[in-house]
């Protein structure tokens with residue numbers, strides 16, 4: 163996917179009326195690849211600061227193309243994108259890229275230096291930081307992902323999981339306020355996924371805004387606090403985790419209910435209650451059912467940390483196509 167410049171008016175980059183409330187705002191974004199393939203067809207999205215947003219959608223829905231616009235690797239040919247208060251355009255894309263980290267779907271697209279160390283140090287060095295600061299950041303980032311022992315290895319000789327960690331270290335060394343992750347759990351073993359989620363939890367607690375593109379609804383259920391569903395190049399629904407219980411929206415986007423929710427649906431758990439979405443939530447719900455309400459849940463399914471919605475999209479918006 164080759165980044166291409168678009169002819170936007172640089173004067174609009176710091177438009178004083180541009181909405182800056184959400185940390186990312188996308189309005190009616192459209193994109194067609196040079197071979198004529200349309201990828202985004204009027205895509206709109208809001209990302210609140212500090213959130214963990216999962217962008218869910220089937221293969222070819224436009225998730226990667228959308229992410230590429232959020233750090234200026236692709237520029238809008240129609241529609242507008244604001245990130246961290248700046249409109250993304252030809253004159254601002256470098257500045258945006260320095261502040262928004264991007265973990266590519268294919269780690270090989272990201273790892274270009276002869277050694278892991280040089281790769282991780284490349285970004286901070288490019289920022290013009292002092293030698294000591296570059297060293298400090300690179301070692302810290304490698305330590306964060308548990309890859310210090312790989313520092314002197316050649317990236318192309320690493321396993322897929324090791325490459326993914328090193329690529330993430332390169333992102334972390336830039337200390338971005340927003341990190342975009344394209345299918346970050348692909349090629350990680352189960353322990354590797356748990357470690358990745360722990361790193362992301364740490365970043366979330368530190369205030370970093372995290373946006374993950376995936377078609378793994380179970381991963382989204384475990385990780386995200388907000389969800390956007392992309393289908394046919396548009397965001398068709400956006401809201402809280404309760405969207406992951408909206409089976410009709412999920413099925414229309416070639417997705418499915420999270421496994422734990424499907425078990426409770428198939429077991430005909432009490433109607434009108436919020437199905438649990440993750441294993442810990444499922445365990446809590448089963449204990450509540452077993453206790454018959456003695457723990458204060460009235461024998462129902464009281465599961466998630468979010469406000470319980472009645473299997474609908476009370477706090478979500480579903481856009482009719």
Ligand SMILES: Nc1ncnc2c1ncn2[C@@H]1O[C@H](COP(=O)(O)OP(=O)(O)OP(=O)(O)O)[C@@H](O)[C@H]1O
Nearest residue numbers: 163164195197199201220221222223224225226227
């Ligand atoms: N470089 C490219 N040139 C031409 N078409 C492309 C290119 N990259 C993607 N596309 C097309 O754009 C559309 C959206 O692709 P995109 O990669 O954004 O989807 P995705 O939701 O990330 O898919 P996946 O989950 O399979 O990675 C698809 O129809 C795809 O074939």
